[in-house]
Amino acid sequence: MPASPSTARAINDRLALHLLQQEGPLTAGQLKLLTGLSRPSVADLVERLAAAGLITVVGESGAQRRGPNARLYGIVADRAHLAALDVRTEGVAVAVTDLVGRVLTEASAPIHQDTGTGPAVEQAVALVERAVKEAGAERLHTVGIGAPGLIDPASGELRDSTGLPAWHRRLVAALQERLPEARVTVENETNLAALAEQREGAARDRDTFVLLWLGHGTGAAVVLDGRLLRGASGGTGEIGFLPVPGTGGLPSSTDCGGGFHALVGSAAIADLAAAHGLTADPEGPEPAAAALVRGAVAGPGDARSAAFLDALAGRVAVGVASVAALLDPGCVLLGGEVGQAGGAELAARVGRRLQGLSPLSTQVRPGELGGAAVLRGALLTARDRAQDELFAPPER
Known part of the structure; x- marks a missing residue:
């Protein structure tokens, strides 16, 4: 059944906007050509x-040819402003962009372990509000948040x-309370990192891959046939709880200390x-585990x-x-700060060890975006959501 004229127009409009x-x-x-x-x-x-x-018209093209120049059309970038947050145990980072994804401002702040819940929340919200002000944005359309932990697949809540x-x-x-007009969404940090690596990083050529996150904690994101898997309870990729040899014990439902995390978490790497x-x-500029790995690779x-x-x-390689x-x-990507610090050298060593452990052909690659992948993934998801809404045809 052919599409109605209004549906066809809506499809064409969205295609043009995405181009x-x-x-x-x-x-x-x-x-017209595209x-x-x-x-x-057109x-x-x-x-x-x-x-x-x-x-809107943003310029002209064809200055080198005879006749009138052709108008260049571009998306109205300030039609909406977006924010992304990378929430970690030790602090938070934020970036504010326009609708086309141009970063207008970035900021971060540490939040110490002994900070109470209320003051910690206030610090993080105040950081976002300052960033919005510095970006010159009146309001935020969408906020994307990357955080460790499980996201309930039914409610979308952490x-x-x-x-x-x-x-x-x-x-x-x-x-949500302080920014009532904004659409606020939260996603697991490793899932966002995988999204960023697939679109802009080391997995651009892969529809199926796993991102192994090596940072302060340990996690994994699974993308099969282009689809991110979350699991029945949002727990796909909780590899830190995986029972493995060499830990001296077993993990429990409340403690991954006996699991894979005990082998490759930041404290384990330091030890x-x-x-x-x-x-x-x-006191160096990067986490100690990443600095140790980077130093070893450099020598x-x-x-x-x-x-x-x-x-x-x-x-x-065990994981x-x-x-x-x-x-x-x-294909398995080594992501996070440690994966980035280890780079191709660590990935190659893991790949060689893996050949002796598994009969399956598996490439091991270093992630390209490192710790920045979470914030980038949050920005991409915020932009997708904003554009899906703003580019949608008006209801008739």
């Missing part, structure tokens, strides 16, 4: 989108998790480095560094082998 988002400003002639529409149809959709305040600060759950409600005689500046001729990297690679045996993803 303008992906390609940047385009002329009517370029839109959409395959007739010249009159003229009509340009008129509709301009009247709706979604696109579940109460043992070991995570209470202010994480309170923050979402506080932002492993110390056992090999390696130390890092505790490959050092026997202690090589032994440390081999030992760490062996630990990581990767488990993932490969269950999912056969064909």
